[in-house]
Structures are given as structure tokens and as C-alpha cells.
Amino acid sequence: MMVKKFLTLTAVAGGLVWLSASGAMAQNEIEGRQKLMKGFSAATKEVKAAVEKKDYATVAVKVKDIADSLDMAAFAKNWPHNSTDAKSRAKPEVWQKWNDFMLTAWDGQQRALSLVDAAKSKNDAKVAEAYKAFGPVCVDCHKSFRAEATK
Ligand code: HEC
Numbered sequence: 001m002m003v004k005k006f007l008t009l010t011a012v013a014g015g016l017v018w019l020s021a022s023g024a025m026a027q028n029e030i031e032g033r034q035k036l037m038k039g040f041s042a043a044t045k046e047v048k049a050a051v052e053k054k055d056y057a058t059v060a061v062k063v064k065d066i067a068d069s070l071d072m073a074a075f076a077k078n079w080p081h082n083s084t085d086a087k088s089r090a091k092p093e094v095w096q097k098w099n100d101f102m103l104t105a106w107d108g109q110q111r112a113l114s115l116v117d118a119a120k121s122k123n124d125a126k127v128a129e130a131y132k133a134f135g136p137v138c139v140d141c142h143k144s145f146r147a148e149a150t151k
Contacts, residue, residue, distance in 0.1 A: 013072060013102035026083035033078035034088075036069060040138065051131050059127070060119035063134070067112035075105045089147040101145055108137040 043062045050058040069075065079101075084090050094101050111134045118130035 009103060009106060010099055013099045013106070026080045027085065029078055029080050029083055030085055030088050030090075033090075036078060040066060040069070044138065047131075051127060054124070054127075056119040056122050056127060060116050063112050063115045063119065067109050067116060070105045070109035070112060072102050072106050072109075076102065089149065091145050091147050094145050097144075101141075104141045104144070108141065111137050 043066055047059055047062050050056070050062065079090070079094055082092070082095055084092075111130075115127070115130040115134045118126040121127075
């Protein structure tokens with residue numbers, strides 16, 4: 001029933017209309033999401049080290065935080081309509097393909113949650129598999145929705 005589930009999600013994503021925001025508010029959102037992403041970076045490094053050490057309790061906690069931040073309703077709030085500035089690398093596609101953007105976040109959340117479950121199971125093979133599936137989450141979204149660095 002994947003197709004049905006996907007269609008339902010598309011409807012949900014479409015319903016999460018971006019906030020329209022004043023310039024000043026968008027500034028906060030841009031800085032807020034950049035801070036969030038930097039936190040993701042730090043967390044993924046900690047997760048990598050924890051997976052290597054088989055410190056699965058740490059894996060579960062750190063990855064659950066990422067999953068919570070990628071929750072569609074929470075994540076959507078970071079991206080007021082067309083909020084960009086000189087420092088933002090968000091592509092216009094974020095808003096032009098809003099449903100895809102939301103579904104990419106959703107997919108990332110599901111992979112994160114699978115990794116949390118695997119970590120809780122403390123089963124090495126399950127963790128390895130879920131960690132591998134989680135791996136491309138960041139890059140996949142950046143490829144479509146984040147512009148190349150200009151310098
Ligand atoms: C659903 C899409 C999406 C996902 C998933 C995602 N990112 Fe991002 N990320 C973006 C976008 C878009 C930007 C550009 C934001 C801006 O500059 O306004 C960005 C920016 C960044 C930045 C630069 C922040 C700065 O200081 O300007 C880092 C670092 C980053 N992401 C890390 C990650 C990591 C690590 C993950 C995975 C755990 C991740 N991102 C997951 C979309 C995503």
C-alpha cells in the first residue's frame with residue numbers, strides 16, 4: 001500500500017502551506033534553519049563515532065533528535081515562502097517543489113526512525129543496515145534543494 005500512503009502524504013505535505021513572513025521574520029527563520037543544519041552536521045559526526053564504538057544508546061538519542069527536527073510540520077516552519085538572502089543557499093526549488101521538499105524531509109525522518117529502532121535493538125547487523133540507509137539523507141536533499149557554495 002505504498003502508493004496509497006504516498007498519496008496521503010502528498011496531500012498532507014500540500015496542506016502544510018508555507019508561512020508567509022515579513023522580511024524580519026524570514027531572517028530569523030533563515031538563521032534558525034542554518035543553525036539547525038549545523039546541529040545536524042555535529043550530530044551526524046557524533047552518530048558516526050557512536051556507531052563505530054557500538055555506543056547504541058548515543059546513536060538512538062542523537063538520531064531521534066534529527067528525526068524530530070525532520071518531522072514535516074516542525075520542519076516546514078523553517079522555510080517561510082521564498083525566504084532567502086545573500087547568505088542563504090536554499091534554492092527556489094524549495095518552494096517551487098514544496099511537496100517534494102516536504103516528502104524528502106519525511107523520507108529522511110523515516111530513515112532516521114529506522115536507525116533509532118535498530119540502535120534500540122542493539123543488533124549490529126540491523127544498525128549497520130539502517131545506518132547505511134540513513135547515510136544519503138543529507139546529501140540527497142542538498143543535491144536538489146541547496147545551491148553550491150559560491151566560494
Ligand atoms: C529536506 C531537505 C534537507 C535535509 C534532509 C537536510 N538538509 Fe541540510 N540544508 C538544506 C537546505 C535547503 C540548506 C540551505 C539553507 C539555507 O542556506 O537557507 C541546508 C544547509 C545545510 C548546511 C549549511 C548550514 C549553514 O550554516 O548555512 C549544513 C551544514 C547542512 N545543511 C547539513 C545537513 C546534514 C548533516 C543533514 C542530514 C542529517 C541535512 N543537512 C539534512 C536542506 C536539507
